[in-house]
Amino acid sequence: MNAGSAGKLSVVGKLSVVGLGPGEARFLTPQAQAALEAADALYGYIPYLDRVPARDGQTRHASDNREELARAGAALAHAASGAQVAMVSGGDPGVFAMAAAVIEAIEAGPDDWRELELEIVPGITAMLAVAAQAGAPLGHDFCAISLSDNLKPWELIERRLSLAAQAGFVMAFYNPVSKARPHQLDTAFDILRDELPASVPVIFGRAVGRADERLAVVPLSEARGDMADMATCIIVGSVETRIVERPGRPALVYTPRRSGGR
Amino acid sequence: MNAGSAGKLSVVGKLSVVGLGPGEARFLTPQAQAALEAADALYGYIPYLDRVPARDGQTRHASDNREELARAGAALAHAASGAQVAMVSGGDPGVFAMAAAVIEAIEAGPDDWRELELEIVPGITAMLAVAAQAGAPLGHDFCAISLSDNLKPWELIERRLSLAAQAGFVMAFYNPVSKARPHQLDTAFDILRDELPASVPVIFGRAVGRADERLAVVPLSEARGDMADMATCIIVGSVETRIVERPGRPALVYTPRRSGGR
Numbered sequence: 001m002n003a004g005s006a007g008k009l010s011v012v013g014k015l016s017v018v019g020l021g022p023g024e025a026r027f028l029t030p031q032a033q034a035a036l037e038a039a040d041a042l043y044g045y046i047p048y049l050d051r052v053p054a055r056d057g058q059t060r061h062a063s064d065n066r067e068e069l070a071r072a073g074a075a076l077a078h079a080a081s082g083a084q085v086a087m088v089s090g091g092d093p094g095v096f097a098m099a100a101a102v103i104e105a106i107e108a109g110p111d112d113w114r115e116l117e118l119e120i121v122p123g124i125t126a127m128l129a130v131a132a133q134a135g136a137p138l139g140h141d142f143c144a145i146s147l148s149d150n151l152k153p154w155e156l157i158e159r160r161l162s163l164a165a166q167a168g169f170v171m172a173f174y175n176p177v178s179k180a181r182p183h184q185l186d187t188a189f190d191i192l193r194d195e196l197p198a199s200v201p202v203i204f205g206r207a208v209g210r211a212d213e214r215l216a217v218v219p220l221s222e223a224r225g226d227m228a229d230m231a232t233c234i235i236v237g238s239v240e241t242r243i244v245e246r247p248g249r250p251a252l253v254y255t256p257r258r259s260g261g262r
Numbered sequence: 263m264n265a266g267s268a269g270k271l272s273v274v275g276k277l278s279v280v281g282l283g284p285g286e287a288r289f290l291t292p293q294a295q296a297a298l299e300a301a302d303a304l305y306g307y308i309p310y311l312d313r314v315p316a317r318d319g320q321t322r323h324a325s326d327n328r329e330e331l332a333r334a335g336a337a338l339a340h341a342a343s344g345a346q347v348a349m350v351s352g353g354d355p356g357v358f359a360m361a362a363a364v365i366e367a368i369e370a371g372p373d374d375w376r377e378l379e380l381e382i383v384p385g386i387t388a389m390l391a392v393a394a395q396a397g398a399p400l401g402h403d404f405c406a407i408s409l410s411d412n413l414k415p416w417e418l419i420e421r422r423l424s425l426a427a428q429a430g431f432v433m434a435f436y437n438p439v440s441k442a443r444p445h446q447l448d449t450a451f452d453i454l455r456d457e458l459p460a461s462v463p464v465i466f467g468r469a470v471g472r473a474d475e476r477l478a479v480v481p482l483s484e485a486r487g488d489m490a491d492m493a494t495c496i497i498v499g500s501v502e503t504r505i506v507e508r509p510g511r512p513a514l515v516y517t518p519r520r521s522g523g524r
Contacts, residue, residue: 167421
């Protein structure tokens with residue numbers, strides 16, 4: 001469907017939304033690698049673009065993290081001119097990342113954006129990397145919640161936390177804190193302390209998959225908002241989540257496959 | 263911590279639990295590739311082992327899918343003899359797969375299994391591949407539920423479905439049906455029809471990431487259990503999930519990042 005150098009009138013462009021995974025190149029799938037190499041132009045948030053080696057003849061269009069819809073529109077317009085464009089995204093583009101923003105832009109944009117070839121290239125999302133580092137905390141039913149109230153009311157987040165605890169889901173939190181909302185994560189832990197035992201393990205995975213990765217596990221009773229920043233993915237266990245101590249090695253946190261029905 | 267050929271008494275073995283992703287090699291991360299290449303022995307369910315090219319000097323130990331704990335124990339015992347062992351798993355090993363079974367076996371097993379080096383290598387789990395193929399249905403808060411009642415009571419699954427619908431989560435279903443329980447998926451859809459509008463999109467992704475992949479999208483009112491088998495991952499949208507029609511291309515299914523609070 002693509003033709004890099006043919007006449008523009010007959011060319012259908014392509015946009016690939018590419019998941020880079022959580023950090024180092026060891027997480028980058030061959031499909032993602034191929035999409036990056038094939039692109040005439042790369043778009044993305046600056047730290048993600050910085051992970052992709054420069055290549056002759058490939059242009060780079062960096063943007064701020066808050067400009068998601070504008071970035072999506074610029075990449076779509078570029079693809080609509082007949083180019084092969086890659087939008088880079090951390091983790092998996094479909095999980096609290098660029099894929100939904102791109103499709104929102106397509107829905108609201110000019111008709112010819114719907115004619116483009118659109119490829120979403122999945123990646124290792126943060127909770128999978130944090131879980132792998134900690135053991136197998138996502139081994140049973142779980143949910144993923146963004147704690148940012150930029151795009152939804154905080155009351156909805158509170159309600160989801162309560163219902164998720166009642167359902168017995170392990171929970172992964174994305175976007176747990178920001179400078180604009182330093183206290184909401186403490187509120188979230190307070191809500192969970194009303195529903196769950198004090199001993200439930202809480203995993204703070206910061207920059208997992210990068211050289212400076214850091215993992216901490218504390219009981220819910222000791223979990224505090226200032227243990228996280230925007231680069232942290234948090235996993236809160238269920239009442240069934242267990243800790244296996246090991247001599248000379250970090251303990252393993254896992255949720256058994258079998259559930260007693262609590 | 264590893265030493266492939268040193269004397270057994272001083273050798274600490276290693277077990278890597280490796281996520282192969284949903285099918286084709288384009289999903290296999292460099293970290294997973296390296297773990298497979300470094301292993302003295304491979305363990306796993308036969309169809310997953312079949313995806314890994316044979317290598318001289320590497321032994322292969324295939325097992326049936328229902329023997330998860332026995333398979334985990336055999337791999338751990340082998341690693342405890344000083345070997346470097348890889349357990350292969352489809353998708354991500356931490357999501358309804360082998361990582362939790364391995365840690366359960368460690369917890370219940372002999373002390374020296376806790377001294378092994380254990381590496382969990384994350385992979386692209388099925389719901390991420392299905393979501394990428396369909397658009398961005400997991401673009402907002404979501405949950406993942408195994409519909410198998412082999413290891414938990416069916417009543418718990420029913421309760422989780424109701425609570426997840428009330429919370430407004432998009433839902434991904436793993437292990438949706440089996441020969442032993444052909445009617446439960448219909449029951450699950452009936453429960454959701456009580457809680458959600460008839461128009462909510464339901465995505466059936468079968469063998470996504472393989473040559474014979476098939477994707478179908480139907481409204482919840484038309485979703486039927488016989489549309490799935492054990493190789494299917496199902497994503498049920500929320501009340502906010504949308505469909506964007508495209509001329510000459512499959513429609514895109516996505517859940518907007520912004521939520522009105524329903």
